[in-house]
Amino acid sequence: MEQNKKGYYTDHPIVRNISVLLLIGLTPPAAIVFWYTSQYLNGSFVELFRFFGKQGFFSGMYQIWAPVFWGSKTAWSIIGIYAAVELVLMKILPGKTVYGPKTPNGYTPIYKNNGFLAFLVSLALLWLFGFQLKVFDPAIIYDHFGEILGALNVFSLLFCLLLYFKGIYKPSTPDSGSSGNPLFDYYWGTDLYPHIFGFNVKHFTNCRFGMMAWPLLIISFAVKQHELYGISDSMIVSVALQLIYCAIFFYYESGYFKTMDIQEDRAGYYIVWGVMVWIPAVYTLTAHYLVQHPVHIGPVYSTVLVAVALLGFYSKTNMNRQRIHVRNNDGDYQIWGHKAKIIRAQFVDQKGEKRESLLLVDGWWGISRHFHYVGEILGALCWSLPALFINFMPYFYVVYLTILLFHRAKRDDVKCRLKYGTYWDEYCKSVPYKIIPGIY
Ligand code: NDP
Numbered sequence: 092m093e094q095n096k097k098g099y100y101t102d103h104p105i106v107r108n109i110s111v112l113l114l115i116g117l118t119p120p121a122a123i124v125f126w127y128t129s130q131y132l133n134g135s136f137v138e139l140f141r142f143f144g145k146q147g148f149f150s151g152m153y154q155i156w157a158p159v160f161w162g163s164k165t166a167w168s169i170i171g172i173y174a175a176v177e178l179v180l181m182k183i184l185p186g187k188t189v190y191g192p193k194t195p196n197g198y199t200p201i202y203k204n205n206g207f208l209a210f211l212v213s214l215a216l217l218w219l220f221g222f223q224l225k226v227f228d229p230a231i232i233y234d235h236f237g238e239i240l241g242a243l244n245v246f247s248l249l250f251c252l253l254l255y256f257k258g259i260y261k262p263s264t265p266d267s268g269s270s271g272n273p274l275f276d277y278y279w280g281t282d283l284y285p286h287i288f289g290f291n292v293k294h295f296t297n298c299r300f301g302m303m304a305w306p307l308l309i310i311s312f313a314v315k316q317h318e319l320y321g322i323s324d325s326m327i328v329s330v331a332l333q334l335i336y337c338a339i340f341f342y343y344e345s346g347y348f349k350t351m352d353i354q355e356d357r358a359g360y361y362i363v364w365g366v367m368v369w370i371p372a373v374y375t376l377t378a379h380y381l382v383q384h385p386v387h388i389g390p391v392y393s394t395v396l397v398a399v400a401l402l403g404f405y406s407k408t409n410m411n412r413q414r415i416h417v418r419n420n421d422g423d424y425q426i427w428g429h430k431a432k433i434i435r436a437q438f439v440d441q442k443g444e445k446r447e448s449l450l451l452v453d454g455w456w457g458i459s460r461h462f463h464y465v466g467e468i469l470g471a472l473c474w475s476l477p478a479l480f481i482n483f484m485p486y487f488y489v490v491y492l493t494i495l496l497f498h499r500a501k502r503d504d505v506k507c508r509l510k511y512g513t514y515w516d517e518y519c520k521s522v523p524y525k526i527i528p529g530i531y
Contacts, residue, residue, distance in 0.1 A: 104272065111278040115360055119244050120152060122372035125487065126237055126379070127155045134380040134484035162242025165235050170242055173307075176216065177299040178290065180209040191348040195441030196265035200284050200353075202291065206298055206344030210337065213303055217310065230318055232311035233382060240372050247367040251277060251360045254292065258282030258358070267357075280359025292358050298344055301366030306337045308371055309378040316382045323385035325477035328393045329377055332400045332474040339408055346411050351503060377475045377485040386479050393477075400473035407466030410455035417451050426454040436514035450514065452521045459524040461503065464496040500525040 124139065132138040143151045162170075186205030193199045221229035232239065258267045258281025266283035269276050285292040313330045316322055340347070347353065356362040388396075413431075417424045422433045432453040440446055455462045471489040478485035504525065508515045525531055 108272070108274055111274055115278060118364070118369065119248075120156065122244065122368055123156050123159065123237070123240055124152075125376060125484070126240055126372060129376060129379045129484055130237065134384065134482040136483055156241070159237040159241035161245060163235065163238040165231070166238035166242040169232065169235065169239060170246070173304070174300060177209070177213070177303055178295065180212055181205070181290065181295060181299050184208045184212065189345045189348070192354055193440075194264070194266045194283060194354075197442060198264045198266055198284065200291065200348065202294055202345065202348055204345045206341040207338075209299060210303065210306070210341035213307065214310075217307055221314075228314075229311050230315040232308055233315040233379075236308075236379070240368065243368045243371060244364075247364045248360075250367075251280075251363050254285055254358045254363065255281055257285055257287075276359070278360045280357025280362065283357050285358045293353055293362070294348075296358075296363050297352060297366045298341075298347065301370040302337065302340055304371045305374055306334050308375045309333055312375065312378040312382050316385055319382070320385045323381070323387060324390075324393055325386045325388045325479075326378065326381045328388065328396055329381060329474045329477045332397065332470065333378065335401075335404065336470055336474075339404060343408065343411065346415060351499070351506070355506065373488055373491065376488050377478055380482070380485045381478055384478065384481065386477070386481075388477050388479070396473045396476055400470045403466035403469030403473070405466070406455065407463040407470070410463040410466070413454045413456065414451055418449050422449050426451075429453075432457070434514055434518055436511040436518075438510050438512070438514075448511075450511070450518050452518060457522055459526055459528050460519070460522050461496070461500045461526050462528075464500060464526050467496060468493050497526065497531070 128134060128136065128139045132142060145151075146154060181203070184203075184205040186203040186208065189202050189204045191200035191202065217229060220226040255273075255277045257263075259269055259276075262268070262282050263286040264282065264284045267281055267285075269281055270279070309330045313322060313326050316326050352362055413424075413426055417426070417431050417433060422431060422435070424431050431451060434450040434452055436448050436450050438446055438448065451457070459465075468489065471492050475485050475489050504515075504519075511518075
């Protein structure tokens with residue numbers, strides 16, 4: 092798919108409509124089916140196929156989805172309290188003001204950089220009310236997870252509809268509008284930076300709702316395993332690595348404001364439903380599966396997994412830091428013992444103004460154009476491997492992530508070629524591989 096200057100995709104309308112319909116039609120049932128398989132079918136896709144074979148697909152789907160479709164009182168209460176707490180934390184916690192990249196229409200997003208503090212406070216609140224004061228059992232999320240996913244799905248689908256109309260009739264910024272195709276607009280979004288009651292919607296949904304749910308969910312899953320069987324070392328390793336990953340994400344949350352999710356993806360089904368339902372349902376699958384499979388992996392295997400994952404996290408984080416420092420210092424920055432090699436790339440923004448940006452041709456950015464994806468995949472593999480090789484379910488996320496990132500590398504190249512033209516070609520000549528040097 093190619094992007095045009097307005098950011099819309101310009102593939103054939105029939106192909107586009109079919110792809111969009113398939114994605115919107117298939118991802119919600121998939122999220123629910125994954126939960127059901129992990130919870131009731133031993134995390135086994137073979138058992139799932141047998142189940143559908145016996146029940147028939149539609150009647151099987153009904154059996155799985157109907158009991159949790161609308162959520163439950165408990166599920167809605169958990170979601171409501173969680174969302175309210177995160178909104179309050181987003182507003183009241185202190186943090187420096189940071190600015191996102193100026194949009195093609197000249198809008199500069201403003202954020203309060205308090206993500207890491209919100210992460211720590213969220214964990215502290217769970218510890219205080221769940222473990223110390225025992226106001227609720229932290230395993231309650233696991234016990235009601237199917238209903239929670241059902242409620243999240245209904246809420247997100249409606250919320251995306253609201254965002255669709257808001258972007259058309261009451262947009263928050265100039266970077267908004269319709270592509271002329273309502274189906275595509277619902278999927279892709281109509282507003283790049285919508286605000287509701289003064290809250291930046293994507294900052295909330297992506298970071299403080301979706302990403303923040305991840306650590307809380309996996310802690311709940313670990314508590315459930317502890318209640319059922321005692322905690323296993325496989326669960327400790329997997330959850331610890333995911334918590335470190337989430338901590339790094341929130342520590343560098345301001346860097347996330349410069350990624351494609353925020354700069355390119357409008358607030359529609361693709362990103363908003365994705366972060367509000369797909370992240371809770373799919374990113375946590377390994378820990379969810381481990382609850383009922385408390386395998387023992389021993390200290391040697393554990394140490395190797397932790398060491399490799401930390402190496403992956405380091406490479407990806409350091410690569411992001413290299414870019415930030417080089418750009419903040421206008422290229423005057425040392426990488427690996429020498430002055431960083433850069434390309435001063437000129438481009439014309441949508442207002443027709445000439446601007447300049449720096450492309451690093453050095454450090455991690457000189458190995459491949461998206462080498463940080465290797466670290467990302469390695470980390471996810473290392474928190475999946477504690478589940479050993481009994482079922483495929485705990486590996487679903489890492490396989491999905493690999494496909495997503497290989498596609499994303501392509502998307503990003505299209506975006507950069509469109510933006511930088513021959514300067515991008517010059518970079519690609521020096522760094523010919525997208526992700527894995529010598530292979531891809
Ligand atoms: P990147 O951090 O890779 O940023 C891509 C942008 O960087 C480009 O669009 C371009 O933007 C700029 N750029 C490209 N080449 C260069 C260069 N040589 N020198 C300097 N700048 C360059 O974006 P992503 O959003 O893909 O990834 C962000 C992080 O999020 C990664 O660590 C990734 O692993 C992670 N991620 C995780 C996912 C998950 O589901 N777990 C999904 C997606 C990403 P510009 O216009 O500024 O030049």
